[in-house]
Amino acid sequence: MSDPREEGPRPVSELLLAGLGLASLGAEVGDELADDIARRMGIDGGAMREAVRDTFAAWRAEAERLGARRDEVIDRSLQRAGVVRREEHEDLELRVAQLEHRLRLLEDGHRPG
Known part of the structure; x- marks a missing residue:
């Protein structure tokens, strides 16, 4: 020992x-x-x-x-x-997903249809 x-x-x-x-x-x-x-x-x-x-x-x-x-x-x-805390990382992921969704909506609205 x-x-x-x-x-x-x-x-x-x-x-x-x-x-x-x-x-x-x-x-x-x-x-x-x-x-x-x-x-x-x-x-x-x-x-x-x-x-x-x-x-x-x-x-x-x-x-x-x-x-x-x-x-x-x-x-x-x-x-x-x-070092980023998990809660902060998840909050940023959510914000990015929301921005991507809004961008897609804007792109879809400007497409000739």
Whole structure:
């Protein structure tokens, strides 16, 4: 099995999922983690539990914020790169088809008949 440190940087989506997993830990698991850290550091368990809960709450809020902004960031990046979104392409196809139809109608109207 390969060493994860040798695999290179993680994709943003993978990091986001990992953050969501950590942020979704239940209160019980968070309290166990806080108690373990407090015991190892020799500090008050209650204060550490509060700090861990605050940290998880901040991670949840950040994960929600990133999830909401993800689509916006992707759209702006694609726009900067000059990539046309599917909806824009389909809209232009429809406009061209309408123009072609109108042109045919005009051509048919001017034919000697």
